[in-house]
Amino acid sequence: MTATLRLAEQLIAQPSITPEDGQCQAVIAERLAPLGFSCEPIVSGPADFRVTNLWARRAGSAATARTLVFAGHTDVVPTGPLAQWTSDPFTPTHRDGRLYGRGAADMKTSLAAFVVATEEFLAATPQPALSIALLLTSDEEGPARDGTVVVCEQLRARGERLDWCIVGEPTSVEQTGDMVKNGRRGTMGGKLTVLGIQGHIAYPQLARNPIHQALPALAELAGIEWDRGNAFFPPTSFQVSNMHGGTGASNVIPGEVVVDFNFRFCTESTAEGLQQRVREVLDRHGLEYRLDWVVGGLPFLTTPGPLVDAVRDAIAAETGLATELSTTGGTSDGRFIAQVCPEVIELGPPNATIHKIDENVRVADIEPLKNIYRGVLERLDRSLR
Numbered sequence: 001m002t003a004t005l006r007l008a009e010q011l012i013a014q015p016s017i018t019p020e021d022g023q024c025q026a027v028i029a030e031r032l033a034p035l036g037f038s039c040e041p042i043v044s045g046p047a048d049f050r051v052t053n054l055w056a057r058r059a060g061s062a063a064t065a066r067t068l069v070f071a072g073h074t075d076v077v078p079t080g081p082l083a084q085w086t087s088d089p090f091t092p093t094h095r096d097g098r099l100y101g102r103g104a105a106d107m108k109t110s111l112a113a114f115v116v117a118t119e120e121f122l123a124a125t126p127q128p129a130l131s132i133a134l135l136l137t138s139d140e141e142g143p144a145r146d147g148t149v150v151v152c153e154q155l156r157a158r159g160e161r162l163d164w165c166i167v168g169e170p171t172s173v174e175q176t177g178d179m180v181k182n183g184r185r186g187t188m189g190g191k192l193t194v195l196g197i198q199g200h201i202a203y204p205q206l207a208r209n210p211i212h213q214a215l216p217a218l219a220e221l222a223g224i225e226w227d228r229g230n231a232f233f234p235p236t237s238f239q240v241s242n243m244h245g246g247t248g249a250s251n252v253i254p255g256e257v258v259v260d261f262n263f264r265f266c267t268e269s270t271a272e273g274l275q276q277r278v279r280e281v282l283d284r285h286g287l288e289y290r291l292d293w294v295v296g297g298l299p300f301l302t303t304p305g306p307l308v309d310a311v312r313d314a315i316a317a318e319t320g321l322a323t324e325l326s327t328t329g330g331t332s333d334g335r336f337i338a339q340v341c342p343e344v345i346e347l348g349p350p351n352a353t354i355h356k357i358d359e360n361v362r363v364a365d366i367e368p369l370k371n372i373y374r375g376v377l378e379r380l381d382r383s384l385r
Contacts, residue, residue, distance in 0.1 A: 003119075004370045005099070005363065007031075007112035009092035012101035016075050018142035019045065021052040024074035024111070025136050031115050032056050032134065035122050042154065044139075045146035051139040053151050058122075062129035062384045067161060068377065069133045070114040071148065071337055072168040073140030076103040077355050084357045098360040105361045106354040110168025110369065111136070117373035121381075129384035130377065133162070140333050148333040152340045162341035164307040164380060166373065167334045170351035171326075176365040177315035177372055181346035182308060183232055183301035183327040184334055185264045188271050190278065193290040198247075198255035207253040211245050214257055217285040221261075221278065226269055232301055232327050233266030236274070266327075267299045297331045300338030306383060307343040307376075314375030318368050347372070 007027075016022030029039040035058060042053040052074075059065065079089040079102050087093040089102040099109070118132060139147030155162065171181050194214040199207025218240060226236040238261065245257030263274055275293060282289055302308060308325070315323045338344045349369055353359045 002367055004112050004116040004366050007115060008099065008104070008109045008366060011074070011108040011111060012092040012099075012103050013090055015090045016103070016138060017078055018075040019049050019051045019139050019146070021074050021138035024108070025052055025054040025138070028111065028115055028134070028136065029054060029056060031119070035119065037134075042151055044150045049146070051137065051146035051150075053138070053147060054134065054136040055151055055155070057133040058131065060129050060131040060384070061127050065131050065161065066163045066380070066384055067131040067133055068380055069135055069162050069165040069337070069341065070118070070168065070373070071135040071165055071333060072107050072111050072114065073137050073147070073333065074108070074111065075138040075141050076106070076108075077141050080357055086358050089359070094363070097364065098362055099366070100358055100360040102359055104359050105170045105349055105351060106359070107168045107170060107348055109361050109366055110170070110348045113366065113370035113373050114168060117370045117377060121374050121377040125378075125381060128381045130381040132377070135337070137333065144333065149336040152336045156340050162337070163343065165334075165337050165341045165344045166311070166376065167332060167337065167344065167346040168348045169332050169334075169346040170348040170354050171346050172348065172350040172365075174350065175319065175321065176349050176369045177319045177321050177323055177347075179324045179326050180311060180315075181327060181329065181332075181334070182303070182325045183267075184297070184299060184329070184331055185233060185266055185327065186271065186299035186335070187296040187331055188263045188265065188274065189294045189296065190261050190263075191292045192259040192261065192282070194257050194259070195288040195290070196253070196255055196257070199253045201251045201253050204253065209253050210257045211254065213285070213287055214259060217282055217287060218259065220281055220285075224277070224281075226263075226274065226277070227266065228268070229266055230268055232303075232325070233268070233299070236263060236265040236269045238263055265299060267301050271295050271298065297335035298339070300335060300344060301327070302343045302345055305343060306380065307345055310376045310379040310383075311345050311347060311372075313379055314372045317375055318371045
């Protein structure tokens with residue numbers, strides 16, 4: 001059994017459903033401290049939702065310091081019905097060449113690979129030019145209010161410089177390294193309340209139907225070309241997710257209708273610009289309305305450069321694959337890190353079983369992932385010498 005597999009099993013065995021960490025970060029800090037890492041726990045959140053974060057950093061010897069950050073989360077999603085699991089979700093189990101357990105793919109295998117890759121790299125290069133850091137949280141699968149975003153805010157306030165970041169999200173499709181994420185779309189939700197006048201449905205002249213008023217505006221919003229995307233992103237998308245109106249009675253015109261909608265937007269648009277365009281449409285239709293916004297994350301993009309090149313080369317050397325750069329999928333903590341780090345890549349094992357019953361990862365995918373992470377360390381370190 002390899003060191004990476006042993007550590008992955010040890011982490012999977014720690015129940016750590018958000019916001020619990022299950023002592024995973026302590027296990028990792030114990031491995032990092034003897035390597036010269038300064039390990040700083042950062043606890044955040046209210047008493048009934050305490051989040052554990054870890055910022056660990058080892059300074060390099062380069063005159064112009066450059067830092068590579070490995071980022072990830074120790075929390076996992078709930079197991080779902082235990083009776084549907086073939087084996088206990090927090091007892092790492094092997095079947096047919098696969099490692100089973102909650103977090104096996106998302107993302108405790110990546111965390112183990114981070115640590116062992118760093119150990120091997122420092123054993124071979126005791127005085128690297130490169131500074132190395134790990135940023136871990138137990139609030140990625142939950143509301144993400146007291147996790148990575150809090151650490152990044154503290155790093156920004158301190159003026160700590162981050163240059164490159166690899167987030168260990170499971171990005172691969174068929175084989176480790178076949179796809180990495182070099183960006184993500186932003187997400188922004190809106191809650192639109194269109195106000196009318198409630199009344200008897202037999203006397204529409206005495207009422208004002210907000211559903212009738214809202215529909216033409218919604219049709220126009222659904223038909224707008226917000227942008228055309230770019231070489232890395234599809235066009236920005238507007239989608240209505242929920243509409244609530246009416247009292248439940250068939251003879252009452254409602255007094256208001258509430259519409260929930262979402263933008264998944266690329267770097268060709270801004271949150272402020274999209275909000276302004278929505279208001280212009282609503283105002284042009286003469287609606288009386290309230291509109292509340294929640295920006296869940298801004299888009300980010302890492303174009304080919306030092307980090308992308310190092311990742312591509314390390315994947316090709318280990319697997320022979322020409323990796324695909326992609327910005328598809330939902331959000332990740334990369335959206336917070338990108339605010340303090342100019343180059344962010346997501347790279348991890350195949351994601352076919354994440355959040356599912358009997359989550360698993362092929363054992364054959366684990367060691368190559370560790371070797372890819374080590375290869376990136378080696379390549380970025382050489383670039384600084």
